[in-house]
Structures are given as structure tokens and as C-alpha cells.
Amino acid sequence: MTEVIANTLRTQKEKLDCLLIHTPKSLGQEGGYAMIMAMGLLAMADWLEQNGYSALILNLGVEKIVDADFSIEHFLEHHDVGVIGISLHWHFQSLDVINLSKAIKAVRPEIPIVLGGYTASFFAGEILRNYASIDFVVCGDGEVPLLNLLNQLGVSTPDFSQVPNLVWRCRGDIVRNQLTYVAGPDDMAQLNFSNFELIKHFSTYTRIFLFMPYYSNDLLNDSKTFFLCVGRGCPVSCSFCGGGRPAQKIIFGRQGFVFRPIERVLETVRDAVEAGIKMVYVCFDPDPVKEYYLELFKAIRQKKINVAMTFECWSLPDTEFLRAFVSTFGNHRESKIVLSPDSGAERQRKQHRGFFYTNKNLLAVLRQLRSDNIFTEVYFTYPLPGDTLNDIEETDRFICTVEQEIGERGHVIIQDFGYDPGSPLYLHPESFNLQASVPTFANYCRRHDEDQLIPTSSSGDMEIYGHWIQRSKAAVAMSRAKALSRINRHEEAANYVREALKSIPGDWDALMLLGSCLEQLGKPERARLVYREAMRLYPSIVV
Numbered sequence: 028m029t030e031v032i033a034n035t036l037r038t039q040k041e042k043l044d045c046l047l048i049h050t051p052k053s054l055g056q057e058g059g060y061a062m063i064m065a066m067g068l069l070a071m072a073d074w075l076e077q078n079g080y081s082a083l084i085l086n087l088g089v090e091k092i093v094d095a096d097f098s099i100e101h102f103l104e105h106h107d108v109g110v111i112g113i114s115l116h117w118h119f120q121s122l123d124v125i126n127l128s129k130a131i132k133a134v135r136p137e138i139p140i141v142l143g144g145y146t147a148s149f150f151a152g153e154i155l156r157n158y159a160s161i162d163f164v165v166c167g168d169g170e171v172p173l174l175n176l177l178n179q180l181g182v183s184t185p186d187f188s189q190v191p192n193l194v195w196r197c198r199g200d201i202v203r204n205q206l207t208y209v210a211g212p213d214d215m216a217q218l219n220f221s222n223f224e225l226i227k228h229f230s231t232y233t234r235i236f237l238f239m240p241y242y243s244n245d246l247l248n249d250s251k252t253f254f255l256c257v258g259r260g261c262p263v264s265c266s267f268c269g270g271g272r273p274a275q276k277i278i279f280g281r282q283g284f285v286f287r288p289i290e291r292v293l294e295t296v297r298d299a300v301e302a303g304i305k306m307v308y309v310c311f312d313p314d315p316v317k318e319y320y321l322e323l324f325k326a327i328r329q330k331k332i333n334v335a336m337t338f339e340c341w342s343l344p345d346t347e348f349l350r351a352f353v354s355t356f357g358n359h360r361e362s363k364i365v366l367s368p369d370s371g372a373e374r375q376r377k378q379h380r381g382f383f384y385t386n387k388n389l390l391a392v393l394r395q396l397r398s399d400n401i402f403t404e405v406y407f408t409y410p411l412p413g414d415t416l417n418d419i420e421e422t423d424r425f426i427c428t429v430e431q432e433i434g435e436r437g438h439v440i441i442q443d444f445g446y447d448p449g450s451p452l453y454l455h456p457e458s459f460n461l462q463a464s465v466p467t468f469a470n471y472c473r474r475h476d477e478d479q480l481i482p483t484s485s486s487g488d489m490e491i492y493g494h495w496i497q498r499s500k501a502a503v504a505m506s507r508a509k510a511l512s513r514i515n516r517h518e519e520a521a522n523y524v525r526e527a528l529k530s531i532p533g534d535w536d537a538l539m540l541l542g543s544c545l546e547q548l549g550k551p552e553r554a555r556l557v558y559r560e561a562m563r564l565y566p567s568i569v570v
């Protein structure tokens with residue numbers, strides 16, 4: 028009788044051959060960083076479906092937004108899951124992925140857990156040696172290996188040596204199968220990146236930010252963004268990047284880069300727009316000539332697909348590219364070009380960036396973008412290993428010039444420096460005069476245990492970066508404050524603004540926000556004083 032009931036219960040559960048999970052880095056209990064999932068998850072899930080398996084992608088950050096009480100344990104009570112794949116793509120996720128795998132094993136020890144993504148691939152051996160909650164790691168491109176793994180797990184005597192790219196345990200040893208699956212042009216042509224139904228709560232997913240300080244519906248944006256896969260790989264080698272030429276070879280076994288066929292990318296864009304997407308985000312620009320994009324944009328215009336685009340340029344765009352960008356996406360105010368010179372000192376740019384350009388040429392592009400009314404984001408980084416006082420001062424001056432050039436239609440972002448596993452700095456710190464000890468996977472887990480978003484490099488005297496550091500601290504505090512005030516937690520919001528004001532005294536936005544928080548807290552007199560102070564910054568406004 029008990030068995031009959033148990034069987035009935037089992038059949039009521041929803042069957043799922045493979046559950047793919049993305050977990051952000053948690054910020055306490057309330058929010059997350061690295062909310063965006065590896066775009067390859069969608070192609071992988073679809074590939075399983077095409078081959079007869081059921082698959083679903085869960086983003087735990089999104090689930091928490093939809094339902095504050097969401098728990099993976101509860102989800103598993105209602106689903107009969109065959110295999111769980113956890114994406115350990117970004118190193119920021121390290122600790123959360125390990126904790127998640129332990130939590131799953133505690134309730135469902137029989138479900139095999141496989142990891143994949145850049146960080147899992149790079150540290151596969153160390154992960155399998157040290158964490159019993161992980162059964163397998165798929166290195167590099169995942170589609171064919173994951174399918175083969177599912178096939179093997181479905182037979183009575185599996186032979187895991189048949190699964191390409193797999194790292195696994197065999198009688199106490201760690202076995203590393205060869206990296207023989209590297210998606211080439213034909214493989215890329217077969218992959219489908221627009222089976223959006225495979226992502227749970229896809230519509231909410233399109234409205235999140237990279238950094239959600241609090242899981243709340245009220246913080247979702249309306250940009251409806253989709254990260255578009257245009258290809259894979261990179262031909263150059265930026266000092267800090269774990270996706271450049273050397274890392275591609277180690278992690279994926281890939282040399283150079285591969286584009287998806289234009290017709291397939293076009294199909295994905297069209298499907299995305301039909302699914303309600305307003306902005307496609309492209310961060311794949313391996314060919315400085317950008318011919319591929321001239322063709323893609325032309326096709327988008329011919330098909331009259333109406334969508335905005337954010338394009339992260341790896342090399343400097345030329346006039347022809349900019350013209351094509353403007354005529355295809357320029358009618359959307361949200362369309363944006365992102366540039367990352369990192370330093371204002373050309374000698375440092377040459378040292379750290381794979382694609383070099385001069386300040387003069389960069390300013391010419393910014394001028395062009397401004398006259399075309401295209402929003403522009405320009406990234407600088409500190410402390411770059413090897414920065415001299417001269418470089419820092421030069422960068423400081425250059426940031427001002429850039430800010431003047433872009434005016435209201437853009438902004439400069441100054442970010443903390445950090446380097447990825449597999450980057451030239453990680454592999455050869457001595458060539459950059461860095462005396463860093465090489466971090467292990469365990470270091471990445473520990474480092475992100477603290478409430479610290481970005482690892483800092485050990486080089487340089489931080490003090491000399493003075494107001495840059497203050498500026499980025501203030502930006503984090505302000506983004507928390509804005510988020511909190513939107514969800515009516517005005518007391519905490521006011522505290523964050525006060526923290527920001529220590530770094531940016533007299534900042535108009537910060538003062539206005541503080542005033543509004545005080546008003547909401549029923550302190551109109553104090554609010555008025557703060558508003559007055561803000562207005563003093565604008566002498567033309569009479570208070």
C-alpha cells in the first residue's frame with residue numbers, strides 16, 4: 028500500500044531529464060551579483076531537447092524575484108530530475124555554486140551534478156578533488172558533451188571515457204577526457220538560441236540588472252534586454268582576460284574565433300523581438316574590420332526588424348561601422364556603444380589591451396558618436412599593474428577630456444581592476460612584475476565570501492588613485508540607495524546616501540535623493556535643508 032502511494036506521488040512529479048541552474052553571487056540574503064546567465068545555456072538546453080531529452084533553465088536570482096520563498100529543495104520535491112547541470116561560468120559564482128551543490132546533495136544525493144562554464148573548466152581537477160558534491164565537470168563548449176553524458180547516465184553500465192571534454196572520477200582518480208568537442212562553423216550553425224520557453228520566467232529575466240542589490244519586482248527595468256550570441260572565441264590577449272587567446276586554448280581547445288551564420292543570428296534577433304525583446308546586447312567583436320556586422324546590420328534593416336542594440340567594441344569602430352550602426356539602431360535612444368580604453372596612458376593600453384588605439388582616434392570616435400546622438404559608455408580601470416604616477420595623472424586628465432567629449436549622451440565608468448583565471452596576468456604574473464601568488468579555486472571561493480564585488484590587485488599604492496576610488500565606492504552606495512528608496516526602505520536608503528556623500532560631498536543627485544528619503548520619513552524640515560544645499564549647486568535656481 029505504502030509503495031502504491033509512493034508510486035502515485037512519484038508519477039505526479041514533473042519529469043525533467045536535465046535541469047540547468049544559474050546562481051548569482053549572493054549578497055547576504057537579499058540580492059545578487061552576476062545575475063546574467065551564460066548565453067550558451069540556452070543552446071545547450073535546446074540541443075538536449077532536439078535530441079529527445081526534456082530540459083529547463085532556472086536562474087535562482089530570478090526565481091527569488093518572482094517568489095521570495097523560492098527554494099531549490101522545494102523545487103526538487105515537485106520535479107523528478109535526472110541530471111543537474113550548474114553553470115560555474117564567472118568566478119564570482121564560485122562559493123555559491125559549491126554551496127548550492129551541497130544543498131542539493133543533502134536532499135537528493137542520487138541526482139548526478141555536473142558543472143560547466145569558464146571557471147569550472149579551468150579548475151575542473153581541483154573541484155573534483157575537493158568537493159564530493161560535484162560528480163562531473165564538462166570543460167569548454169557544452170552541447171555535445173552534456174548530451175553524451177546524459178546518454179551514458181541512461182545506460183546500466185556507463186562508459187564515461189566516451190564523453191568528450193569530460194573530467195570525472197574513476198576509482199579514486201581524476202580522469203580528464205580529451206577536449207575534442209570545439210564547436211566549429213557547422214556546429215554553430217545548428218545551435219538554436221531562441222527557444223526561450225526553456226528559461227523559467229524568461230520575461231522577468233529580460234528585465235534584470237547585472238547587479239540586483241535586492242530581489243524585488245519593483246527593481247526590474249523595462250529595457251527587455253537579450254544577450255545575443257554571435258560567435259565564440261577571441262584572437263587577442265588582454266592582460267586580465269580569461270576569455271582571450273591563451274584562455275580559449277586552455278579552456279575550450281579553441282584557436283581563433285568562429286561566427287554564427289548571419290541568417291541564424293538574424294533568426295534569433297527576429298525571434299527575440301517577437302518574444303518582446305527591445306534591446307539586443309552584443310559583446311563579440313573579434314574582427315577589427317567588422318565586415319560581418321556591416322552585413323548583419325544590413326540584413327536587419329532589410330528585414331525591417333525594429334530593435335535597439337548595445338554593442339561592446341573590442342577594437343575602435345570606423346566611420347563605416349558607425350554609419351551602419353546609426354542607420355540600423357540610431358532611432359532608439361537606448362542604443363549604446365561601449366568602449367574600454369582602460370587607461371588614458373597609451374603605453375599602458377598597449378601593454379594591457381589586445382586591440383590598441385590612440386587617444387586621438389578614440390576622441391574622434393566619441394565626437395562622431397555625440398554628433399550622431401548615440402549614447403556612449405567608456406570604461407577605465409584602476410589600478411592597472413605597472414601604472415606610474417605619470418600614467419595615473421595622464422588617465423585622470425584624459426577622463427575629463429572624455430567626459431567633456433561625450434557630454435550628456437554618455438558616461439565614464441571607472442572600475443576596480445581584477446584578473447580572471449587563465450588570463451596572461453594569472454598565467455605569467457612575473458611578466459607584469461606582479462608578485463601575486465596564483466589563486467586556486469579555493470581562493471576564489473574565499474575571496475567572494477566577503478561582501479566584496481570585485482577582487483583588487485595587489486599592486487600599487489591605492490591612495491594615489493584618490494578620487495577614483497571614492498567615486499566607485501559612492502557609485503555602489505548610490506545604486507543601493509536608489510534601489511532601497513524604490514522599494515520604500517527610506518531609512519536604509521538615507522544611510523547609503525550619507526555613506527556616498529562622504530566620498531562625493533555636495534553631489535547633486537545624492538542630495539536630492541537624501542531630501543526625498545527624509546520627506547518620505549516624515550522629516551520635511553530636514554529635507555528642506557538638504558534640498559537647499561542641493562540647490563546652491565545650481566545658482567540659477569532660486570529657492
Ligand code: B12
Pocket residue numbers: 047060061062063064065066067068070071111112113114115116117118119141142143144145146165167168169170173237254256258259260261267268269270271310311447448
Ligand atoms: C559575451 C560576454 C559577456 C556578455 C554576455 C554574457 C552571457 N550572457 O553569456 C556580458 C556583457 C553580459 C558579460 C558580462 C560579464 N562578463 Co563576460 N564575457 C563575454 C565574452 C566576451 C564571450 C562569452 C561567450 O561568447 N560565450 C559563448 C557562448 C555561446 O557560450 P557560453 O555562454 O560560454 O556557454 C558555453 C560554455 O561556457 C559551457 N557552459 C556554460 N555553463 C555551463 C553549465 C553546464 C552544466 C555545462 C555542461 C556547460 C556550461 O557550455 C556553453 C555552451 O557551449 C567572454 C570573453 C570571451 N571571449 O570568451 C567574457 C567573459 C566570459 N566575461 C567575463 C566577466 C568577468 C564578466 C563580468 C563578471 C564582467 C563584470 N565585471 O561585469 C560580467 C558578468 C555578467 C553576469 N553574470 O551578470 C570573464 C569571465 C572570467 C571568469 N572566469 O570569471 C570573461 C571570460 C572575459 C572577460 N573578462 O570579460 N560578458
Ligand code: SF4
Pocket residue numbers: 261262263264265268269270271272341381382
Ligand atoms: S577583453 Fe580582450 S582578450 Fe578578452 S574577449 Fe575582449 S578583446 Fe578578447
